Amino acid sequence: MSEHLIRAIEKLKSKLVRLCTTVEDRLSRAVQSLCKMDARAARDVIDGDAVIDNMEVDVEEECLKILALYQPVAIDLRFIITALKINNDLERIGDLAVNIAERCESLARHAERMEIPFDFEAMAEKTRAMLRGSIDALIRMDVSAAHKVLLADDEVDALNQGMFEKARVLLQESPEIADDIIQFLSVSRHLERIGDHATNIAEDVIYMAQGRIVRHHPDTLIE
Helix, strand or coil, rough: CHHHHHHHHHHHHHHHHHHHHHHHHHHHHHHHHHHHHHHHHHHHHHHHHHHHHHHHHHHHHHHHHHHHHHHCCHHHHHHHHHHHHHHHHHHHHHHHHHHHHHHHEEEECCCCHHCCCCCCCCHHHHHHHHHHHHHHHHCCCCHHHHHCCCHHHHHHHHHHHHHHHHHHHHHCHHHHHHHHHHHHHHHHHHHHHHHHHHHHHHHHHHHHCCCCCCCCCCCCCCC
């Protein structure tokens, strides 16, 4: 690998890490705005979406520049292809953080009506840990760390299912708050989808490191 290609890939990794850090921050702020019913903080998350969009475009352009200038092969080529896919996942996570903030704005208009009946902070922490783990696996090319992210997805799915079960009970007991419950369920679904995107990143890391496609073959997760 040429010195120029090594530097270009390191630069790309740095940009991916910065994008991930920004996305993780937006997710954290979106969930906090919801838990505090802070419409102003939610609006800041929504207004900041353009920053993530611009960073996503920058990473994509960097990938295309490397492909054009250096024509990488083997694992370097797999890294660039993986980076393009991960870039898209990170942008989608940013969009889901905006969706959570939008639910906060809507709910905050009548926050006095009910307490938040779900532990979104715990679920958000698990999804943030998955996101951090998947990017760490990418940077260190750590297949073991990627596997841990895949296993954690079941925990997030279980939390999401638990929230739906709790919502069913609440809707039976208090049908007058149905609109609020539906919006809270949307938040749960958004967090679950963020976990799915983190899982996508981890699967792509395994492909990049080993050339194995595990997305549709869970039996191949056994190391």
